[in-house]
Amino acid sequence: MTTGTEQHHEHDWQSREYVDYWIGRDVTRDDERREHLLRMAALLPYEPDAEIRVLDVGAGYGAVSQAVLDMFPNAHVVLHDFSAPMLEHARERLERYESRTSQVMADLADPAWTQAVGGPVDGVVSGIAIHNLREPELIARVYADVFTLVKPGGAFLNWELIQQGDTSRAANTRAALVMKQRSLFEETGVRPSLEELAAERERRRPSGGVGRRARRSRPTLMDHLGWLRAAGFDEAECFWRDGSNALIGGYRLSSEA
Template identity: 30%
Template sequence: MPETADTNAAVWKSDIGVSFWKSRDYDKARQDAERRTLMAELLPFAPDEPFTFVDLGAGTGAAARTILDHYSAARAVLADFSPQMMAQGEVELAPYAGRYGYVEFDLTAEDAWPADIPARVDAVISSLAVHHLKDDRKRSLFAEIRAHLAPGGWYLNYDPVTPPDAVVEEAWLRAGDRRDPAAAHKRAHRTPEEQFRYENHVRYMIPLEPQVGFLRAARFEGVDVFWKELDFVIYGGRRPLDG
């Protein structure tokens, strides 16, 4: 794809982003919910253990709510740069009042974690957000996450990835198109708004392996791809207990 201007803020800090997110396809939303549940299950806490976690690129809080549902004494710090997504999130998080707070955080900014995020947190998650960052920033963000984690604290990321080569791409498309016979037609007939969102979606998306490498380079341990299906993955690792 030819290089296009970075439209990420224009998409998310707008009604386009939030109205698209509210009206997402039922099946996609259900699949995302199952994957976020696995992230909750991977965390090492007892169901009633108090702990604090950060959700980076939290949007309307779907991933954070899943963690809060699994852990009755957990507290969430939801970080995002979109006033529109955060305002909708305040509505959706009303039943969790007292257990969460939003902070404005532009993830593209190096070493600029807002003071409202505690210096040490017990876990960090991100869901469908890190793919919006350039590679250098993915790498440096992972190092910043590690620095903010308590020893033994986990980082888990649920995200889409691009295929590593054309053969894999063909296989992913083949399987996807069998599941959704309308997919090929939809790809070839995007509305201008769908094309605008699509280009933003894929602009900085990269294959899985380098991202796992960024985690290892940031000296996480227990690094694994905990789940993968075609172009969606959950990977992560923890800060070593002694470092």
């Protein structure tokens, strides 16, 4: 999912060829992410039949938006992204929801992006996108921008990649391998060694992945929660975390509260 400034790093989000390659690799994880995306949508504080307007920041090819549209049949989702090829993929993916979606292309690094999006909105969602801004000050400013767009009584929900210590990362990796080993044994009666599973994991790892330095430069969970509170959200929470993945969010209480 693309936001703006990361085109200056290793990704070329304006290239249709690169975006096609990236989506072809990423879409294979859609099924395993689906439950988490639906849970994120369900955390929006509205009844399922509510007629709400939701903004998807860094919408990419539309996976998060689709979860919101499915969870709220009367919702309209505004898909924001900085990549024209990504938005074209989203348009194709969400063709059957066409009357309930609109698109905006804007760079989050430009403070005027909120004017392009328009507001207010009942909720804002984002999936594995905003961390691409890289600079903590910029991420904090975007959180503040988002707050200005959310109506009182609304929410901002963000599935993000966060910094994880070396020890906890190693423990999570080993735990995943142990669970994989257990699952294979139950299904086939064969128990491959953890070393074999680790080697297979490395073989399947896409080239050009995120390096250790980039992982260490990510903000921590506490950073994100602090920025949400500083932005003005009355309640900031982590709803789910698994290793370097976290579902965080902030609620803007109604003016009557």
